[in-house]
């Protein structure tokens with residue numbers, strides 16, 4: 001049987017990665033976080049001096065450098081690690097400037113092509129739970145299960161602050177919500193692979209749900225589609 005694919009999409013900070021990781025662990029699948037690859041390209045563009053934090057710079061130089069960037073997904077004991085020319089950017093991928101540049105660069109066709117190649121190559125070899133913005137719509141339109149996660153903007157902002165170890169005070173939540181809104185608007189309005197649910201995606205509003213409840217719901221959907229845990 002060809003490897004199974006679970007696609008999880010949704011807006012920024014909707015809990016995709018945490019959910020995808022937990023669903024992958026429960027099923028014995030690999031977790032592929034496509035956002036990390038866009039972030040890695042942005043990190044490399046910043047390191048290479050092609051793009052400033054403002055977004056000004058030579059995006060065409062990034063496109064040209066892509067084939068030689070040495071972008072890799074390396075399976076490790078704790079999931080995949082992203083490498084760029086043998087280096088592991090690690091937590092630098094979560095830097096706010098890298099996050100903004102990732103959204104900017106992800107609108108470019110050569111960047112999307114490169115990321116999609118890497119993700120599809122892994123999914124040919126292994127059962128995966130893959131999260132992103134266009135996994136169920138563009139990358140794997142024939143995925144065995146597609147999920148689209150939502151949550152209120154304020155709740156997503158609160159979660160993102162807590163994830164970073166910051167207090168979810170009113171002002172901080174409002175500022176973070178503004179950044180999420182801006183990025184979601186850019187991701188949803190671009191012409192290439194815009195953020196939107198696939199017609200056949202299970203839509204889940206997670207605002208009032210615990211992470212465990214979201215995972216349980218997805219595992220039920222998986223079972224009902226004949227997706228069985230690998231290691232049981």
Ligand code: CDP
Pocket residue numbers: 011012013014016017034035036038039099102103104106107131132133134135183187
């Ligand atoms: O974790 P968070 O939802 O904040 O972001 P992410 O999933 O790491 O993605 C970072 C950026 O990469 C997004 O804002 C998108 O612009 C882009 N991205 C994309 O275009 N397509 C994907 N499949 C995944 C990410």
